[in-house]
Amino acid sequence: MDDKEIYRDSIMELILDIGEEMLFAGAEIARVEDTLTRMSMAYGAIEVDAFALTSVMLLTVTYPDGSVLTNTRRVVAGGETNFSKIDKLNSLSRRCCKQPLEIDELRAEIEKITKSPITGIYSYVGSFLAAAGFAVFFGGTWKDALVSGAFSLIICYLSSILSPRIPNKVFYYFVTSMLIGFGICLVTKYIPGFNTDMIIIGDIMVLVPGIAFTNAVKNMLIGDTLSSLIKLTECLVWTCALAGGFIIPIAAFFGG
Numbered sequence: 001m002d003d004k005e006i007y008r009d010s011i012m013e014l015i016l017d018i019g020e021e022m023l024f025a026g027a028e029i030a031r032v033e034d035t036l037t038r039m040s041m042a043y044g045a046i047e048v049d050a051f052a053l054t055s056v057m058l059l060t061v062t063y064p065d066g067s068v069l070t071n072t073r074r075v076v077a078g079g080e081t082n083f084s085k086i087d088k089l090n091s092l093s094r095r096c097c098k099q100p101l102e103i104d105e106l107r108a109e110i111e112k113i114t115k116s117p118i119t120g121i122y123s124y125v126g127s128f129l130a131a132a133g134f135a136v137f138f139g140g141t142w143k144d145a146l147v148s149g150a151f152s153l154i155i156c157y158l159s160s161i162l163s164p165r166i167p168n169k170v171f172y173y174f175v176t177s178m179l180i181g182f183g184i185c186l187v188t189k190y191i192p193g194f195n196t197d198m199i200i201i202g203d204i205m206v207l208v209p210g211i212a213f214t215n216a217v218k219n220m221l222i223g224d225t226l227s228s229l230i231k232l233t234e235c236l237v238w239t240c241a242l243a244g245g246f247i248i249p250i251a252a253f254f255g256g
Contacts, residue, residue, distance in 0.1 A: 008044075008069055010103050012059060014110060015039045016073045019057050021114050022089050026081035028215050029053070029227040035093045042097040053227050054234070076167075081211045088113045127152040131202040140198030147187060147194060148202030151180055155206055169234070170241045177207060177245030185253040196254070200246055207242055209235050 018039065019032050029052050036050035040061045047062035060070040092109055095101070101109065131152035132145035140148070158176050166172040180203055188196040213235040220228035 005067075007103070008061075008063070008067075009071075011043045011106075012040075012061065012069055012071050014103065014106050015043075016057055016059060016071060017110055018089055018093060019052065019059075020073055020075055021110070022086060023052070023054065023057075023075050025083075025085040025089070026211060026215060027086045027089075028222075029219050029224045030222055031086075031090070032057070035090065038097050039093050042100050054230050085113060124153055124156050127156050127206050131155075131206050133202075134205040135198050135202030138198055138201045140195055140202065143193060144195050144198040145202065147184070148199045151184055151199070151203050152206045154183065155180055155203060169238055173207065173238050174241040174245040177204075177242045178248050179245075180207075181246040181249035182252075185249045189253050196250070200250075204242065204246065209238050212238075 015036055019036050022032050022035060032052045033050040036052070036057070036059055037048045040048040040050070040059065044063055045061040046064050049058075049060040051058040055075050057073040057075065058070070059073075060068065062068050089110075092113065096106065128149040132149035135145045135148040136142070155176065158179065162172055162176060166175065181200065184196060184199050184203070188194040188199065212231060216228045216231035216235060219225075219231065
């Protein structure tokens with residue numbers, strides 16, 4: 001393998017790294033495929049065939065000298081939705097399209113973006129406001145809103161602990177919702193004046209994969225039917241796990 005082939009292989013790996021991180025962050029399929037195509041063209045390709053699903057990416061690139069490279073990347077597990085990361089990766093790809101970066105510089109930029117977490121305070125504040133707001137919206141009192149908001153903070157804490165340790169999203173949603181459900185039921189059963197259902201609804205809205213579901217519907221509307229069906233199925237399974245996790249403590253405390 002000569003230096004040109006090594007260079008092209010390295011560039012393809014980095015381009016797939018960007019696509020993989022975009023999928024992890026919740027980007028829609030069309031955006032991922034467009035990024036793979038544009039960056040490959042920026043680094044010398046004359047023809048690009050990019051195909052992505054929620055769990056796999058396939059990239060075939062043709063160069064002016066007639067050589068063809070194909071690479072497949074298995075996306076093992078999804079991450080948390082992160083629009084900030086999507087925006088940074090998108091900006092990086094556009095910058096490379098205008099002025100391609102050297103391999104080491106591109107690799108450093110990708111690592112910098114992927115290792116930058118969501119600022120913790122924003123996650124906690126956003127979750128508190130969302131849970132409290134939905135609890136009131138669905139008919140709860142201000143006390144229900146405060147309790148729902150407080151448990152949303154626990155959800156954020158559990159997410160930071162459990163999400164890296166439980167790659168299986170079904171099991172993650174089930175365990176998290178069950179733990180939160182037991183906590184809510186303990187509070188509302190032994191402390192009068194709270195509405196269990198309103199508090200649980202507020203926290204369900206924090207956990208429910210609404211953005212993933214919306215992206216799945218969007219993929220279907222723009223023609224990515226297969227990707228959309230896969231993601232929709234995932235979202236429905238996650239939602240069932242979420243509901244099942246809350247049902248167990250409700251049945252244990254109020255089932256009779």
